[in-house]
Amino acid sequence: ANEKIAVIPKGTTHSFWKSVEAGARQAGAEFGVEILWKGPLKEDDRAQQIGVVQQFVSSGVDAIVLAPLDDTALRTPVKSAADRKIPVVIFDSALKGEVGKDFLSYVATNNFRGGEIGGTELVRLLGGKGKVVLLRYAEGSASTAEREAGFLSVIKQHPGITLIVENRYAGATISSAQDAAMNLIDKIREADGLFCPNESSTQGMLLALRQTGLAGKKTFVGFDTSPFLLTALERGQVQALVAQNPTRMGYLGVATAVKHLRGEKVEATVDTGCVLVTKENRNTPEVEAVVGK
């Protein structure tokens, strides 16, 4: 029979994960392996994700490709996979531990770098001064925490920039992000620049801006490139987006696992790359290669 590879995302309802799934399935078809796609029911439920990993470990899949909801909590099930000699590829979001020993490989965006790119662009657009709002994603998510840290590291270097909000979280869904942004609306009015670290938070913020007639009036840098966000970029309601390459992430995650199963040597870390997308460079080949036409 074909090898079975379980691919476990952080959630199933962002369009980001749909692209990951597409990439993973593409790799599955190419290499002739069966892809089992299953995420936690709730986007931020660590316990459920642990359960999913454990079930795949016990039913004896050949490899696991996992985007951990949490860099620590998922160590135990990953270890139990290692005990059963099931190779695990970590993608999108980091897991504590030693690559090559605790797990096979880490396939992801350089998230800290991504945050820095976003921060640098925002500072550039603001001309080095102004008030800035950071709407964080969810408590405890490693990938976005790194992006937030990268963003803050850039902001801190610019004394002309004041952070007026940095302790509010958007929560795991678009609606929760929108509510959080609406409640911050006076701060947002006051602000010149806005940053959000992932798809759902960016989209929630955007919706809140539209709701209050502020869309296009603020300098807004977001993260991820769902079709919805790209349209907004087109319309000038978002000035820049840090684009990851989820399809490639899914593809490479599975490909790395397959290579290992077929006895080939694999890289310890695979940077799937990220680029800054703006209205201007939207249609350049480099960007289209990442986000599609």
Added chain:
Amino acid sequence: MSPILQLSGIRKRFGATVALDGVSLEVLPGEVHAVVGENGAGKSTLMKILSGAIAADAGTMQLAGAAFAPAGPLQARRAGVVMVNQELAIAPHLSVAENIVLGAEPGRGGLVRHAESRRLAGAALAELGRPDIPLHVPAGSLSIAEQQLVEIARALALGCRVLVLDEPTSSLTHADVEKLFGLVRRLRAQGRSVIYISHFLEEVAALSDRYTVLRDGQSVATGRTAETTMDRVAQLMVGRQVNELYTRSVRPTGEVALEVTGLAGPVKPVSASLQLRRGEVLGLAGLVGAGRSELLRTIFALDAVRAGTVRVGVHAGPASPLWRWRQGLGLLSEDRKREGLALNLSLEHNLTLPRLDPFIRPAALATETRGWIEKLGVRCAGPAQAIGNLSGGNQQKIALGRLLRNGADVLLLDEPTRGVDIGAKQNIYRLIDELAGSGKAVLMVSSYLPELLGTCDRIAVMCRGVLGPARPVAECTEHSIMLAATGTAA
């Protein structure tokens, strides 16, 4: 002889209501002491204070010469003062045995000795003459009468010096009442005291040694039962002469208003046929559990009809309670609290519920309700008052008024005077007579034979779900009815 129990100057207010206004009561060892009074006179409140369920605002109590101020029911029970409540107090999910020992489970260190519980419970039921009641079944699966016995057994199981029985007989069978009386007499013979509350004055006469009358929260009289008459007691209770308790004027009968043929319900009735004419009061006698309530409910389409037909005036065939109301039928439930009234809704709401226009004018309904309040002599704050705040008698008037307001020509009355004091009873009998006189038809269930004999034109007896023929009241005696009810004659 020095009293075992001495209460003096007991006061209790509930907000603006003064329930007890300086009551005194003395109970001697080895006596049965009756406490009587109108609805709302404060009998139950006084007993609740005595048994530790609620605290008095003022006053003192002494038990066997020592100050007695129980902090709760358990303390009172431990001191030997035990009460059987007027409202059924049963935990339906617990077994009979567990109900009997509840709150005083035998055992040590927090553990319950189930075998010992069953022994105690069995002994208590045996003492009541009902060792046949099973100990292990959930108490909720017993009949109401048996539940009442379980409650009395609970009082016995612990042993007691003073036993308080608050209207214990209102839902007991005749045989069980006899057994209860036997028990009370035995307790008295053992030198224990029983406080006995009842609206049945002949029970008071038959059983008690002394009596105390409460009126408006005060003790207005006390004395030896043998030295007074019940008419005098009734007068003390109500504050006026109560002669002619029952009213039955001469009433011409009209056409047939209700005809029931071979009616059978899900379990009961088994078979019932009757004919009721306008201007007539037909009484339904029988033992508790004979199925009289079920007959009324089946007629009213509250229970399913298994067989037979019900014809109301010109209407026949299957129906729902809604249709029954439209056909001019009305049912007064035997259980006012549980079924009869929506206690937290207003008088107006309760009175007008069966017949409302799709669109409502609240002001008009309030005016109309005010009219009925006046007509029925209901004492209340107004149409918007929650009906649960009224005393039992006044609640009953609204429940009866509901039938009239909604145009019922055929009144199905199930125990219309249960738990109602003698003055209020008199008013209800008068009302029934007036209604029949004005051409309405009344079908009345009662477990109290004198009231059936006193108010009805004809009486039919039900036994084990089968309804016997209706006989003119002149041909009936208590004895003949009892024989028919127990199935020993016929």
Added chain:
Amino acid sequence: MSDTLPVSAKTTWLRHVLTAFAPLVGLIAVCGLFAALRFDTFVTPDNFAIILQQTAVIGIAALGMTLVIIAGGIDLSVGSIIALGTVVIALLLQEGYSPLVAALGGVGASAVCGALSGLLITRLRLLPFVVTLGMMGALRGAAKGLANEQPVYPDETWLNDLMQLGSRGGLPSGVWLMLGFAVLVALLLRYTRFGRHVFAVGSNELTARLCGVPVERVKLLVYILGGAFAGLGAVLQFAYLTGGDPTTAVGLELNIIAAVVIGGASLAGGQGTIIGTLVGALIMSVVANGCTKLGLSNWVQEIVTGGIIIAAVLLDYFRRRNAAANG
């Protein structure tokens, strides 16, 4: 003949005022607090418009929940119904239906969900808590399945404007919709037979049956209305999100129930008012808004909101104590 309680007119009046206004007093207290602390940003027409806007979805769904709760029931599935509703609307728009048809479709689908719960509850005599708990999961799944596990964003239509804040202080039409329906439901409860039947069923089902109230039909209708109002909530949520999102409104049912209960309804049935419900919903929005204005973190806000829910029923406790003392 039997002695009625002499209920003094004065205390009755006081009780009435407390019953009707306890939640309102709470609302004013909370507003006052925030106004005192952050007058400049809290007390602006704009901010009030935002607060009202954020009350609209919960508020309109709570209208239906008020009916359900007065009738002695509960509906835990409304959060899922709202999510499903937004998805249905989005899909209908994508299919090319007109915005009005799409909105009605969403409301209709939601009403059907309510009807399903209602049928299970009345026909099979199942407990509302359990039936709607099951429905909560099942409808959430259905929403995700229908939407292919993703938010659905159809092209823009006038539906999106329903929750648009106008010029400073102008209220979005969604808020007017909520207020309009609130008046309708309040009239329904007060001036129709159906309204009285809802109270009767919740207060004492047996009495209602005895009085010829078609109990099953009333209950079924109440759940259908509960669903339909959740559907109206879905229309507003759709406008708010400008799309259909199967993951939206998770846990919202508890906020909606809290609004109704803070507003003075009793989960035992037979009690509740529309104005109370709206005030209850407003209290929660005001707290969320005010805490943000104060710059409090999410966690502080959560503690404060929890505290306020309890404090609101505490007011009710004092009211009841007062009531009990009077009769």
Added chain:
Amino acid sequence: MSDTLPVSAKTTWLRHVLTAFAPLVGLIAVCGLFAALRFDTFVTPDNFAIILQQTAVIGIAALGMTLVIIAGGIDLSVGSIIALGTVVIALLLQEGYSPLVAALGGVGASAVCGALSGLLITRLRLLPFVVTLGMMGALRGAAKGLANEQPVYPDETWLNDLMQLGSRGGLPSGVWLMLGFAVLVALLLRYTRFGRHVFAVGSNELTARLCGVPVERVKLLVYILGGAFAGLGAVLQFAYLTGGDPTTAVGLELNIIAAVVIGGASLAGGQGTIIGTLVGALIMSVVANGCTKLGLSNWVQEIVTGGIIIAAVLLDYFRRRNAAANG
């Protein structure tokens, strides 16, 4: 002489069997279904160990909830208590306390939360639904605040091994903990005065009070135990996550309540069994597990789970109909 309805011994027996085993029949049916569809991966000792492991947190918290529900109450705050508990344990470990002290600290803190709800409910006579709804929010906020809005990962200790799956088919000690406590609580309910009082309070509070049952104390204790068992759940959840997570167990209270209710308890009080509760919890784990084995999408799983919750009480309906027909 008063003729009671004749309850035939046979139908009583049948009813008893159904009461005790209706949930079990449901469990067997669900297991059978999945076994038939995926025998190879579903029916392995290993998989059963996983199912039990994944039942442990809900199962142990449901023990406390069973007490609360039998006593006629409800506790919506247990999900938040579990989250708070994991955080407390993690922080205590970080402070250098021994694992045992940390675990006891977590359980203790949880019991205090339960006590707080209990006090509000008994002293101020507030509705459990509302009090614990407020507590649910407040405790979630407290957990986040304590943890500084981040998961807290202390160094590894033996606590982490509590949920470790052993060699193939070996059960984690957390499962044994759950089973052990289940036996204890079952004994408590059956053989102690307190246990019988819990039933009495839920069955008829007024009667219990009149019989001298210390109603307030029983209720308070029940909520404290409810909190303490949630705290034990927190210990297991901590072991499972290997850390303290203030955002964990959101909405878990509804699953826990569902387990208890599927297990045959009534939300009206007076009824419920420990074995039923465990079976109820297992049914839900089995469904989640089996759906994954079948490769069903999340949304299908959600629909199936919702359906099963309703189906489980449907069994109860047939049981009750049977019971009603017999008296």
